[in-house]
Amino acid sequence: MIRFADVSKIYPKQGKPALDDVSLEIEKGEFVFLVGASGSGKSTFLRLVLKEEKPSQGHVHVAGKDLGRLSSWKVPGLRRQIGTVFQDFRLLPNKTVTQNVAFALEVIGRPQSQIRKIIPEVLDLVGLADKAERLPGELSGGEQQRVAIARAFANRPIILLADEPTGNLDPTTSVGIMKLLDRINRTGTTVVMATHDSQIVDSMRRRVVELEGGKLIRDQSRGVYGYSN
Amino acid sequence: MRLRFVFSELAIGLRKNILMMFSVVIITAFSMLALGIALLVQRQVGHMKHYWYNQLQVSVYLCSDHSTNPNCPTAATDVQIQQVQTELDSLRPTVKSIDFVDQARAYELFKQTFHDAPDLVKNTSPDALPESFVVKLQDPKKFDVINSALSGKPGVDSVQDQHVFLNKLFAILNQLRVVAIVISATVIIAAIVLIGVAVQVSAASRKRETGIMRLVGASNLYIQLPFLLEGIVGGLLGAVVGFGALSAIKVALIDHSLRAVFGAFGSLVEWSDVFYTLPFIVGVSVLISGLASFVTLRMYLRD
Numbered sequence: 001m002i003r004f005a006d007v008s009k010i011y012p013k014q015g016k017p018a019l020d021d022v023s024l025e026i027e028k029g030e031f032v033f034l035v036g037a038s039g040s041g042k043s044t045f046l047r048l049v050l051k052e053e054k055p056s057q058g059h060v061h062v063a064g065k066d067l068g069r070l071s072s073w074k075v076p077g078l079r080r081q082i083g084t085v086f087q088d089f090r091l092l093p094n095k096t097v098t099q100n101v102a103f104a105l106e107v108i109g110r111p112q113s114q115i116r117k118i119i120p121e122v123l124d125l126v127g128l129a130d131k132a133e134r135l136p137g138e139l140s141g142g143e144q145q146r147v148a149i150a151r152a153f154a155n156r157p158i159i160l161l162a163d164e165p166t167g168n169l170d171p172t173t174s175v176g177i178m179k180l181l182d183r184i185n186r187t188g189t190t191v192v193m194a195t196h197d198s199q200i201v202d203s204m205r206r207r208v209v210e211l212e213g214g215k216l217i218r219d220q221s222r223g224v225y226g227y228s229n
Numbered sequence: 230m231r232l233r234f235v236f237s238e239l240a241i242g243l244r245k246n247i248l249m250m251f252s253v254v255i256i257t258a259f260s261m262l263a264l265g266i267a268l269l270v271q272r273q274v275g276h277m278k279h280y281w282y283n284q285l286q287v288s289v290y291l292c293s294d295h296s297t298n299p300n301c302p303t304a305a306t307d308v309q310i311q312q313v314q315t316e317l318d319s320l321r322p323t324v325k326s327i328d329f330v331d332q333a334r335a336y337e338l339f340k341q342t343f344h345d346a347p348d349l350v351k352n353t354s355p356d357a358l359p360e361s362f363v364v365k366l367q368d369p370k371k372f373d374v375i376n377s378a379l380s381g382k383p384g385v386d387s388v389q390d391q392h393v394f395l396n397k398l399f400a401i402l403n404q405l406r407v408v409a410i411v412i413s414a415t416v417i418i419a420a421i422v423l424i425g426v427a428v429q430v431s432a433a434s435r436k437r438e439t440g441i442m443r444l445v446g447a448s449n450l451y452i453q454l455p456f457l458l459e460g461i462v463g464g465l466l467g468a469v470v471g472f473g474a475l476s477a478i479k480v481a482l483i484d485h486s487l488r489a490v491f492g493a494f495g496s497l498v499e500w501s502d503v504f505y506t507l508p509f510i511v512g513v514s515v516l517i518s519g520l521a522s523f524v525t526l527r528m529y530l531r532d
Contacts, residue, residue: 050444073448073449076443076446076447076448076449077446078446079443079444079445079446080445080446081446082446084444090437090440090441090444092437092438092441103438103441104441104445106231106234107234107441107442107445107447107451107452108445108446108447108451109231109451110231111231112231112233151445155445
């Protein structure tokens, strides 16, 4: 589903590479934690999957397609298959929960008839059916992240990328979010989550890929956050 | 492509950006007005051109009771008129034809020429108009021949070739047209820049929305279209206002003031001429606003 082949990324203004000769393969339906200190290359990794950046060297393959060969007018199509969730939620403050999720569907041209059906389903999935008409400002952090997840999942993407989704949340709320991501993973969606949160990683015992200074230093199938003995 | 979505985003953008839109409309209107004036002047010159063909024509005005020329103590007598006729005959073949215009005919011609200025016609009686010989020349450059033969002859008030006057008139009109074009081009450039800035400001103020749209996989066209339309709406409104101003000028200036004075030299621009400018005004404004918006958005909202 996601394959990195000898990928390096050097940003022009920085000396050190953000990613240094990373090779990695993620199968369909996997749940992968991407761990590492700040600046270790986690966000760069995710941006490469979305083709927000191009690798300086190597190839990135998503869903069987070599992103290097993907023409720029096809990139929106790629992104429709990938849902993203961020630490800062990235909701539109003046739109309700329903409107926020609908927005993502409207801009890709889904007809209103479909949108009207999808939204209640997906709000139900994330547990916000009763808060459909609230504004983001009226919601807690955890609830806002659920809206973001609903938005990311509404189009039934094949991949869900999460960049520090629990970064702004307390431990209890984080657990709820992780349960949701797990549920989504069980529907067959490949989940890649970049995180600092050692507790979450340790409690879920999934594949752990560790980056340090842009290099891939660990790839464990049922890993914990720190080195295991 | 869900048009409803595009139009709702367009409406939001217009509302948020109303001040910038206002300035875009004003500047576009001004440049379109200048363009319209340039086009109208061009049409006016076209209308007057048929008088140009009368350059072959020289008028020998005979003394009348109202002549101020010292050569004209009295109105031309029949004898004097006959002498002028003889002189003109002798100048054939340089002179191609001779046509005597008596006061009755002069009055008819006067009424025809100034049919748009009824007050003028009312205040002019037939005997205020001089009689004349209208002489068609083989070669318009031979005006001097007629002039030297007949100026100062008893009974002759003046020998006139409208050539010179028309030259001056065309020169003035041409200058006016050039000035209008220069003004128009300058303001069009200003309008293009302003539209680019307005579209940029609009896109910048919606950065959150456009960011999410890109992330979620909306096509570039979908993202840019509402802003592009904002620019074009501004341009179109400017065209409408500019055309309105042009029409107002036609009514206020041309119909009321100029017609009485210049009506003699061919018809002044009519409504058909004003409407002739409309496709140009609309076309140019849509073109410049569309291009300015499109180029700006490509540079600014680049993937």
